[in-house]
Amino acid sequence: MISKRYNIKNWTRQNLREWFKKNEKNHSSLKSFRADQVFNWLYQKRAESFDQMLNIGQGTREMLEDHFYISSLKVADNLKSRDGSIKFRILLDDGNSIESVFLPHKNHNTICVSSQAGCAMGCDFCMTAKMGLIRNLDPSEIINQIFTVVKELPEEKKIRNIVFMGMGEPFHNYNNLMQALEILTDEHGFNYSHRRITVSTSGLLPKIRRFGLEKIKTNLAVSLNGVTDKVRTKLMPVNKAYNLEKLIKVCSEFPLESRKRITFEYILIRDLTDSLQDAKSLIRLLHGLK
DSSP, X not given: OGGGSEEGGGSOHHHHHHHHHXXXXXXXXXXXXXXXXXXXXXXISOOSXXXXXXXXXXXXXXXXXXXXXXXXXXXXXXXXOXXXXXXXEEEOTTSOEEEEEEEEOSSOEEEEOOSEEEOSSOOTTOGGGGGOEEEEOOHHHHHHHHHXXXXXXXXXXXXXXXXXXXXXXXXXXXXXXXXXXXXXXXXXXXXXXXXXXXXXXXXXXXXXXXHHTSSSOOEEEEEOOOSSHHHHHHHXXXXXXXXXXXXXXXXXXXXXXXXXXXXXXXXXXXXXXXXXXXXXXXXXXXXXXX
């Protein structure tokens, strides 16, 4: 039964290497380097069954079949915009759904992925906030959004950039986020450059600090949306716990690699965040930050 097998896309390559090594004593064909081959088949050749992994012996493939399954997701429907962007509603196995968005640009394409079904942050301008948090996505549900969207696109529309700006607060699902990022940047996995991935947060300061210490150095984006605590708290309840002064301080201390900057996201809302004074205050607030 599938319920007794592991979802292999929830495992990092290191997890898989350790499993091979552990079982090698009883099955001599289970060499740890096979994990590299399996990852290559899953993420670069996009194998949908273990039988497709032709450079792996039949005995090993049967062992994999006995202990793992290869998960996938399905598109429920999509909505196309005039600018070429496509919003996909993707079904999860439990009946819930999430959104992923394909964003075409002149010289490259981007996919916006979700990290949660629903969201607990309660941002006033966000439709997802009305749902509340349903649950975290596991690593496979995060990375399978890429597989699912790519299958719906013409072959020439390659995905160059990945942004975690879909449903949910990525840092509320920190461990699964980091596991997904490890698979996305693994040379035997998707092999995306860390410079092509951006994680957006509403401003969970402890997790921003922790993220800065990780080995995987993707880009960071912070949802700002207000230049005073009064306005930002109205729009984003997270500001009650982590106000602008604290947020800017943590961002100023965030370790950045050469040529990298933090992206600050700001929504223009008529008569609330769009005045000339707001623009001047925004410049002062972010002055000196990379």
